[in-house]
Amino acid sequence: MEQTEQVMQPTQKPSSSKFVYIVSVVLAFLFIFFLGAWWFLGRTSQLQEQPQPFRVVLPMWDSPPGRPLTEGFVKKMEELGYKEGIDIVYKRHGFLAPGPETLGVVRSIYESDLAEGIDLIFTAEWSDTKAAQEATQALGKPVPIVFGDVTNPIEFGFAETWASPGANLTGVSERRNDVVERALELFTATVPGIKKIGVGAQGFMLPDEPSVSYYKALLEQAEKMGIEIVEYTTDVPPGPSHKEEVIRVFDSIEEGEVDAWLHIPGHFFTNQQALEHQLALRLKIPFMLPAVEHNDETGELVGLFVYGADFVEKGEQAAVFADKILREGAHPSDIPLELPDRYILVINLKTAEAIGVTIPPEILELADRIIE
């Protein structure tokens, strides 16, 4: 019987299309393979890019820069890409009122955190930085410490040099004492005729080295300018009733006793600046601060005059240090200390109006920030 093999093009499926079929299958397989590899590698790299979140301890010392420093730090970290809960976990222990016993409590908290395992400690000022330094040294865990507002860090043993701190600490430093005279000059230019400036001295201010050295600088510079510093003191030890003692002393000050009031940084009652502000309003005297500060309860800026740095901005500046350490793996000893990015002159016209003071236009010209 005759057999016929037909080749009909292109409708009939020829047996020789097997080669095309194999090539197609191989190409499809390769495509799927590379697609899968791309997905897998992408996923792997994603997984690699999502390590455990960094654990950072936030300041708990509140005398008072802890809150604004924390605010600026957290805000800047978020801007730098650290999402809280995903990229970074903050250990917030609340804010503790400064006191002789508080320092020990703060140190024990740091020790506890170090034992748990943390990546960085962000501190506010001299006292809690000292506590953190001692805790890391005691446990032999040189976890990086970034401070936001430490005066004279080399003098106080936190760093060896400005360019190379040399240990596990670095951060934003202050030279507040050097600016006291200039601040007084500008203050007296703002409200001419100031001869006596009241301050909450012994019993109000912390007896730590920065506060003591600042106060000493204030006394020296004021004397040069012919200004008398009127001290208000108390023997009541810090504690729960300290606020009442502050109020009692302040209430006892009568009009005409002082021409102005000056805030000493570092004090036992954390919201002392708010009571000082109220005192100034009552006495209708100008109130000067060496840094931008707020009423902890209302968030309102206090005082009439500020010449110094903004704690929130310093917190932001400290966040850049933390970023270098956490993301880039830099060692604190390799990150030079920094002064605040800027000193600002703040004039609070609301306060000026309240106390009946007219600010000279040439001072308003100089002001970086005017609160109206």
Place this chain on the structure above:
Amino acid sequence: MQLRLRTKLILFGLTFAILPLGAAMSSSILRFYDTQRHAAVERQARIAKSTAQEIANFLAIQFLRAQEVVLLQPELMQDGVVRSIVMEQLLFKNDSFVDLSLINADGQEIARKHRYRVIREDDLRDLSASEVFQAARQRKAYLSDVYFDQGRPLFLIGDGIYNRRNELQGVALAEVDARIMQQVVSETTIAQEGGRAYIVNADGIVVAHPDISTVLARRDLSFLPIVAALKLAPAETSATVYQNELGEDMLGFWAPIVVQLDDPTETLWYVIAEENASLAFRRAREVVWFSFVALVLAGVLAVGGALFISRRIVMPIEVIQRLAMRIGKGDFGQRVTVHTHDEIEELARGFNQMAERLLEGKERNEQVSRMKSEFLAITAHQLRTPLSASKWVLRMILDGDVGPLKKPQKELLEKGYMVNERMITLVNDLLDVVRIEEGKFEYAFKKGAISGIIEDVAKETKAVADKKGIRLSFHKPAQELPQVALDAQKFRLAVSNIVDNAVRYTKEGGRVDIELTFHDDEILVLVKDTGIGIPKKWLDRVFTKFFRADNAVKMQTDGSGLGLFIAKNIIEKHGGRIWFESEEGKGTTVYFTVPVREKASRTNRIS
């Protein structure tokens, strides 16, 4: 190495598409690549120069702001309080100024304000010997290197103030917080576009950098190739590809910062603008990638085209080739139908015509063969009857049934009888061949031993062998052979033909040996003679019908040439194989096998 037509076509497509394309593209790609690289380098140079210009503009503004202290000159401003206020405002107007002073024509500071310190009368300095004052006297602007004051990086700018007669009236001097430069370099165009700009001094120390820590640490970047090159030849700017301090490959270019005041003021600062090399050369890389992709696409197209052509051309050819092989094996019914409307269709048509002719030829051959067989059958039958009658008549006469014969008569009749016998054998062989070819050579397989049959044949043939002076030996197997399925009569015929042949073509004094062995589930029989052998040229015709080699014909005039043909058919019907080894003049050995394993199935089939 044999390559299939389809493979050849693909290789052809690749060779003639990719190679010329690759050759043509490579030179233009390389040229274009070089152009793009050159463009990237030039772009980097432009960026560096423009970045240097941006920074120079910033510095020029600082100079201009410092020069505003000219307002404080005593002849312009008499009131000391107003002068202090204006000075204060000039200082605070510029966030980066830390200290601002006015120096008179004698080099004495006459007005000064500091951002963080109170300046009193006794703080005013005699700067007559200072570099800034000396520069001003030479009508040059002054820009100091960066220095540090307790962690604060600073630099000085100073410029002279001249009257209409071009006489020095005073010098404006400002101390600038160098951290402002961080902002400046961070806001340059290249920084906005993902690159980086920073400033180093002539010693390679960082003066301004997006990372302020680098400045505060007074980092020396002389280890970077670009900075090292800059230090060696500051005037010869050129693009450099290098690894920066972060280990990234960068394309960098440096440019000196020249502040354009009344006259160009050269500084000791150099801006380095760098960009990630992979980004800078991305266009050049894209060109290569694009070309590579184009080449791959061309390759795919070439392969695709080859596949398409192979579908159009090769596949019908392959079909024809496949069918030709089937025809070659005797299947003449194959036909191919191709509808390509070209030479391939013509070829297919020709192929079909050829197959038709072959089929006709085959049928004609079969018809002739059939007629031949019929003729042979009829002839053999017709011959057999009288030959048988002659045989019996001659036998009776020789046996003396019709009376005694004289010796000469008897000898004559015996010769006649022998001739008649050979005629009967020939006729029988012919009839066997006819039956084999017609498939009527029937077998009746039964279990039996082949050694007995072979031994009987040997004994029967031995008389003839002895008469010829040939020593015929049957070597009994050492072990008892298993029984096999066989048609004893047919098998005997096959063995007889083989042994007869051996004796027939062996000369006097020769030997014929018959041996049996058993291994691998089959019995091997060999019949070895020392006869005339088979010439090489006839080796492949030994088992064909009516074949007799010329040396056989010379030796023995009679013989049908059918014995081995019949023997081969019978052996193969028993499931065995038959072959031989022969050398002309030395002898021939015929081997054949009888399988043991297939015995059961064959027995069953027959029964």
